[in-house]
Amino acid sequence: MSFIWPWALAALALLPLLAWLYVRGLARPAQAAALHPDLRLLAQARGRPRSLRRHLPAGLYLGALALALVALARPTAPVPLPDDRTAIMLTVDVSRSMEAEDIKPSRFFAAQEAARNFVRSLPQGARVGLASFAGYAVLHTPPTARHEQVLVAIDGLGLARRTAIGDGLLESLRALPERGAQAQSAQNQATQNLPAAAIVLLSDGRNNSGSDPLEAAAEAKRLGVKVYTVGLGTENGDPGMGGWGGFWGGFDAETLKQIASTTGGRYFEARSAGELNSIYRDLGRSLGWTLKPREVSGFVAALAGLMLLGSLAVSELFTRRIL
Known part of the structure; x- marks a missing residue:
C-alpha cells in the first residue's frame, strides 16, 4: 500500500497522546465523597470488578480515529x-x-x-x-x-x-x-x-x-x-x-x-x-x-465508520448493563 498524501500520516502521532489522556482520566481520584447507610448493599450493586472489556469502547474509538487518519492520507492499493x-x-x-x-x-x-x-x-x-x-x-x-x-x-x-x-x-x-x-x-x-x-x-x-x-x-x-x-x-x-x-x-x-x-x-x-x-x-x-493501483480511501473510511459505530454500540450496551 502507498499513499498520495503521506504527510497526513503525521497526525497518527496524536494517538499515543489520546491514549495517555484516557489512562490518566481513569486514574484521577474522586473529587467528592458520598455517605451510604448500607455498605453491603452498595457492594452488591457494584458487582464484580470490571474487566478489560470496559476499555473496549475506547479501543474501538481510537481504532476508528486511526483508520480515519489513514483514509485522509489517500491510500492506494493494487486492486484486481x-x-x-x-x-x-x-x-x-x-x-x-x-x-x-x-x-x-x-x-x-x-x-x-x-x-x-x-x-x-x-x-x-x-x-x-x-x-x-x-x-x-x-x-x-x-x-x-x-x-x-x-x-x-x-x-x-x-x-x-x-x-x-x-x-x-x-x-x-x-x-x-x-x-x-x-x-x-x-x-x-x-x-x-x-x-x-x-x-x-x-x-x-x-x-x-x-x-x-x-x-x-x-x-x-x-x-x-x-x-x-x-x-x-x-x-x-x-x-x-x-x-x-x-x-x-x-x-x-x-x-x-x-x-x-x-x-x-x-x-x-x-x-x-x-x-x-x-x-x-x-x-x-x-x-x-x-x-x-487504485485509491481505497473510501473503503478505509467505511471501515473507520463501522468501527466508530461499534464503539458507540458497545458503550451503550455496557451503560445499560450498569443501569
Whole structure:
C-alpha cells in the first residue's frame, strides 16, 4: 500500500497522546465523597470488578480515529480489475485418445466441461478464443468478448486421428491480436507494446505429427505469449481401449513442462475431472484480471465508520448493563 498524501500520516502521532489522556482520566481520584447507610448493599450493586472489556469502547474509538487518519492520507492499493486487453486462446487436444474413459465420463467430455467453466469464470468483456488440434489444427473462433460464441464452439468440437501439439500452438498464436502472420514475419518485432496474451493448451498424448512443439514454444516466447499447459489423463492411461497400445497411454509431461517453462507459463496435471475443472477455474480467475493501483480511501473510511459505530454500540450496551 502507498499513499498520495503521506504527510497526513503525521497526525497518527496524536494517538499515543489520546491514549495517555484516557489512562490518566481513569486514574484521577474522586473529587467528592458520598455517605451510604448500607455498605453491603452498595457492594452488591457494584458487582464484580470490571474487566478489560470496559476499555473496549475506547479501543474501538481510537481504532476508528486511526483508520480515519489513514483514509485522509489517500491510500492506494493494487486492486484486481477485469482486463479487456488481454487475449486468451483455449487450445484443446481432440485426438482419438480423448475417448479414453480413465477420466469419467471420458477425457473429451471432461475437457469440454472444464473449458466451459473456464469461459464462464472470465469477467465480462475478457476476450477468449478456441482452437483445437489432432493431426491438424483448427481455429474455431478468434479471441472475442462474446463468450456465448465460444461456448457454442466448445459444444461443437469433434475428434480426429493423430496429435499435432506444435500445430495447435502455432494456430493459436496466429489467432491472437497483433501476433498473426505479419507479426510472426517480423524477426525484430517488439513485444513491449503488444497487448498481453496467453494460451491455455490441453493435451492427453504425445506429439506425432506436424511442427515441433518446442520450436512453437520458442516462437510464443519471442512474441511475448505465455503458454499454460495441462496434461490430462491417469498415470497408466486406459488399457481397456482395445489394442491401441501406447496410443491410449499417458501424456508427454516433459514436452508440456518445457513449453510452459520456455514461455514463462505454468504446467499442470489433471488426473481427474475434478482436478481439471479446478485448474481451469483458477486460470480463468487469474488470466482474465489485472492488478492496478487504485485509491481505497473510501473503503478505509467505511471501515473507520463501522468501527466508530461499534464503539458507540458497545458503550451503550455496557451503560445499560450498569443501569
